[in-house]
Amino acid sequence: MTPEDRPATSHEREAGRPWDESYQDGPAPWDLGRPQPAIVELAAEGAFRGRVLDAGCGTGENALHLAAAGLSIVGIDVAETAVAQAQEKARDRGLAAEFFVGDAFRLSDLDRTFDTVLDCGLFHTFDARERQAYVASLASVTGPGAMVHILCFRDAGAESGPHPVTRAEFEAPFHPETGWRIETMRDSRIVARFAPDGLPAWLSTIRRVDA
Numbered sequence: 001m002t003p004e005d006r007p008a009t010s011h012e013r014e015a016g017r018p019w020d021e022s023y024q025d026g027p028a029p030w031d032l033g034r035p036q037p038a039i040v041e042l043a044a045e046g047a048f049r050g051r052v053l054d055a056g057c058g059t060g061e062n063a064l065h066l067a068a069a070g071l072s073i074v075g076i077d078v079a080e081t082a083v084a085q086a087q088e089k090a091r092d093r094g095l096a097a098e099f100f101v102g103d104a105f106r107l108s109d110l111d112r113t114f115d116t117v118l119d120c121g122l123f124h125t126f127d128a129r130e131r132q133a134y135v136a137s138l139a140s141v142t143g144p145g146a147m148v149h150i151l152c153f154r155d156a157g158a159e160s161g162p163h164p165v166t167r168a169e170f171e172a173p174f175h176p177e178t179g180w181r182i183e184t185m186r187d188s189r190i191v192a193r194f195a196p197d198g199l200p201a202w203l204s205t206i207r208r209v210d211a
């Protein structure tokens with residue numbers, strides 16, 4: 001069954017409920033109404049190619065930015081309200097981006113594969129065990145050579161945003177035996193409605209290296 005013709009599973013609805021509440025009374029704290037500046041820069045560098053997945057897409061601004069640049073993009077999120085908003089924006093803007101309610105831990109349910117994955121603000125919401133499961137889920141929809149770009153809060157002492165991730169914590173689920181190689185980990189920033197100048201972040205690119 002394809003994502004188009006199946007409703008959200010009860011697991012997805014359950015997982016999405018707290019997240020969905022963030023979207024119900026106006027914009028969520030991270031929902032800028034425009035793409036993240038770091039993702040705009042990354043796209044301008046040509047970092048996205050082929051079929052692109054936006055995992056935890058929220059209301060779709062990053063995915064729609066990539067769609068407007070001509071990329072083939074699917075966005076998934078557990079929050080039904082966010083997905084409905086993303087679908088409406090795609091319709092209003094005449095863009096071909098597809099958005100589905102879906103769980104990042106069950107990406108194989110999509111029954112598709114991707115050349116590039118974007119994760120803007122999802123990875124840092126997971127604990128260490130969830131990150132391992134998420135990385136395995138990413139492997140289920142990618143092949144060798146696929147690239148994953150993750151923008152997540154970085155541990156920066158007093159200046160840290162919510163859920164800061166240390167370098168060691170970031171590297172742990174991508175250790176070499178998992179079939180992934182971290183290519184770059186750059187200092188970056190995540191802009192939020194509560195932090196218009198941005199908070200310290202890692203902008204990382206990881207390559208799938210195994211078969």
Ligand SMILES: C[S@@+](CC[C@H](N)C(=O)[O-])C[C@H]1O[C@@H](n2cnc3c(N)ncnc32)[C@H](O)[C@@H]1O
Nearest residue numbers: 019030056057058077078079102103104120121
């Ligand atoms: C901090 S928000 C970032 C949203 C969006 N990427 C952006 O930049 O505006 C994290 C998003 O991940 C979604 N999310 C959380 N857990 C998820 C999961 N297991 N599968 C898919 N999406 C999830 C939330 O609903 C939320 O929209």
